[in-house]
Amino acid sequence: MSFLSYMFGPNLYMEYKGVPEPQRKVYESGTVEKFGEHILSTLSVMWSVGYYTSPLIATFLYRRGYFVADSMPTLAKITTSVGLLVIISLVMRGVGRKQSRVYSNMIKALEAARANKTTGGASGELRRFDIDFSSWPVDFDVKSLTGDTKKPAVTASRREPLRFATLPCEVIAYLAINTFGLPMIYPGSVKLLEKFMRPMLISGRAKLVEDDNGIRYKIKTIDSNEIDTLFIDNRGDNVGNGKTLIICSEGNAGFYEVGIMGTPVALKYSVLGWNHPGFAGSSGTPYPHQDKNAIDSVVQFAINHLGFSVEDIIFYGWSIGGFSTLYAASIYPDAKGVVLDATFDDVLYLAVPRMPSQVAGIVKTAIRNYCNLNNAELAEQFNGPISFIRRTEDEIIAEDNHIETNRGNFLVLSVLKHRYPKIFGVPQLARIKGLLSKPLEPYSIPASEEKLSMSRLITYASDEGKSFPMLIGADYSEEVRTNMAVFLFRKHLRDYNSTHCTPLPGEYFTMPWDIPTEQGFVFT
Template identity: 85%
Template sequence: MSFLNYVFGPNLYMEYRGVPEPQRKMYEAGAVEKFGEQILSTLSVMWSVGYYTSPLLVTFLYRRGYLVTDSMPTLAKITTSVGIIVILSLVMRGLGRKQSRSYSNMIKALVRAKSAKAPGDANSELRRFDIEFNAWPVDFDVKALTGDTKKPVATAKRREPIQLATLPCEAIAYLAINTFGLSMIYPGSVKLLQKLMRPMLISGRAKLIEDDNGIRYKVKTIDSNEIDTLFIDNRPNNVGNGKTLVICSEGNAGFYEVGIMATPVALKYSVLGWNHPGFAGSTGTPHPHQDKNAIDAVVQFAINNLGFAVEDIILYGWSIGGFSTLYAASVYPEVKGVVLDATFDDVLYLAVPRMPAALAGIVKVAIRNYCNLNNAELANEFNGPISFIRRTEDEIIAEDNHIDTNRGNFLVLSVLKHRYPNIFGASQLNKAKGLLSKPLEPYSIPVADEKLCMSRLITYASDEGKSFPMNIGADYSEEVRNLMAVFLLRKHLRDYNSTHCTQLPGEFFTMPWDIPTEQGFVFT
């Protein structure tokens, strides 16, 4: 085994030994490796801080006269000294790792996995270790698919052509979104935050792997990003839920290791979690087109590698993960259903209030042209069962915790208006807004009224099909429309008395409601 494999090999975080959670231990490096790694880690943090503060740093150095020809020898000495320190630290790290039995076993397993002829062939041995994921071999490459199963690549698209008059605003918007803007929308992509959260992520991943028999996979997207995923297979348990796969899309600072997977896992579903591009082990950046390609690759992996039918997949999205979920639903309309928790209609209406009023125009250009997370548009492209969970104490997607400003309200009403345009007229929308301006009361519609509403829907769907928008309700009275509107609202939306980031209890994760169809059913 080459010494360079130890010097430049990935960090080892944990070796799985099948022990209960309290007895699990992180990989403990020897004194030599630890000293070298601490120096490299410190330099890495300094580089990260310097990168994010580079405009201030360059200005400071320039004003102090360090960025002139006379200062070049001094800068060269500093650079050389840092280089020598890095080289010595790398050698120390390599020597320490070579003395570690755990690290030696890991690096041997990694070399064998990388030399395997087919993706994933030798990864079972490597899965005993939790390592830096960039070294992990690819288990599934969506580019290898051929025929109709391969979807077109999503690319960055502008909504409007560039105009000369707006060019300065366009330039500022582009720079903003590609420097600090995207990090504000997706703080989970900030490497410094990930470094601080690393122990928590390692612990969460170990729990999923050792307690729930999870298997970690690397999925390569059509645009060559590598997505960190984890799959828990409950099909062998022969329970009803295990035959259904729940694909979980996390929020803007969420990771599958400590995220929403816990809810469907507790209910014994088969579950597939993944991290957005640029989050933890996933490469790339969370630009919308990269996120679309990521969720597409994850679904393709579930179908072609894990062996699930599209009809057996539920797409589950929390917060900004609703965008990924709804995009996947628009591409794979045959999925079993969509569950959206604490999700908004359009990120623009969340971004503008959080920025100075004078910058509203730039914010709009930046969002619409470079980060257009418009869930309402995507939701209207999906015809299948969909359900919404609203957090009544949501402090993220509601202004000042006022429930009537919760952007989830607007998403629900947008979907219902699109699906049932003749039922949700102006009067019914106002009535629905009134209901949504406070926590929903316990569902108490009379049984006779519920049967009446259901019968009307079944009759129409049996005769005309369930494609949306439905023309049902054109000849209804205002009273019947009001009754149907409340019925449909309550069938699609549930309230959870909680803040934005609380784990969703299992009782709220249910199969989305759908209109049953009965051949030959006639309403009487």
């Protein structure tokens, strides 16, 4: 192993012992390595701050005359000094690491994994270490799949044609989304936030690896991003839930290490978590097209590498993760179901109120052209079971915590109107909006009417199939349609009395409701 391997090798965070938590060993660097790494880390933070404040810094330097010819020697000296400091710091880091037995063992395992182009499966030597994921070998490359027939073909969405009259707005929208816009929508991609959260991510990952037997995998997408995932296999558990795989999609500042995986893991499902492009160990940027390719690759990994069938997969999304979840469901229509927690209908209606009214047109252009997270539109493309969880004290997707403004309400209504257009007429929608304007009360339909509603649905689905839109209800009375509307609404939505970011208790995570079908069943 060359000295360069130590100088430019990945940061080592933890050594797993494969035993309970007290035996975990956080990597403690020596004095020389620690000093060199501290300087490099400080310079990295300064670079990150400088990147996000570059317009202000450039303006300040220009006004001070640093961009004139006379100031160039001064800038050259500063650059040279910083470069020399970086070289000295790298050498110190390399010397310190070479003196560490633990780091040397990690480098040996890493080079062996690279030579074999694999991490060696669940028992690979490299898996004993938690390192910078950018150095981790790829475990699954979606490009290696040929002739994949498990996923139907989909067409890319089309942007509106560019018009000369709107060119200034288009240019400003493009600049806005590619500078501050996307980080505002996906703050988890901001590296400063990641640096702040790194200790929590390392600790959360260690818990999943050691306490829950999690295995970390790197997946390479069709657009060459590398996605950080972690899989917990409970198929050998006698409880039975382990045969179902829950694929978890996190929120805009969420990471699988400290995110929604905990709920299905506690219920003994098999669980696959992943981080959006640009989040933590995942490379790339969370533009919608990259996020779509990421979740597609995660699902193909689950099918082709982990051995799950599509029919045994539940897509579980929280907040903005609902977009990834619904996209996956739209291209894998045979999935077992979808669970959406604190999810909105369309990000445009969240973005516009949070920006000055004078730039509403620019915001709309930026969202529709570059970050069109339209969950209501995607939900119409999935025919399978779907359930919604609404946070009654949600402060993120509701205005001033007013429950009637919760954008999840609009998503539920959109799905129900699409699926049962003959049942959800104007009177029924008014009734459901009234129910949504406050926390849900105990179920109020008489048991006999509930049985009748279920029987009508079973009869229709058995005779006509369960594809949507389902045209049941055209010849029903207003009263019957209203009863059925309330029945269907309560089958799809549950309330959780909490704020947006509170972890979801296990009792709220249930399989999405589906209409049972009985061949030959006739309602009388």
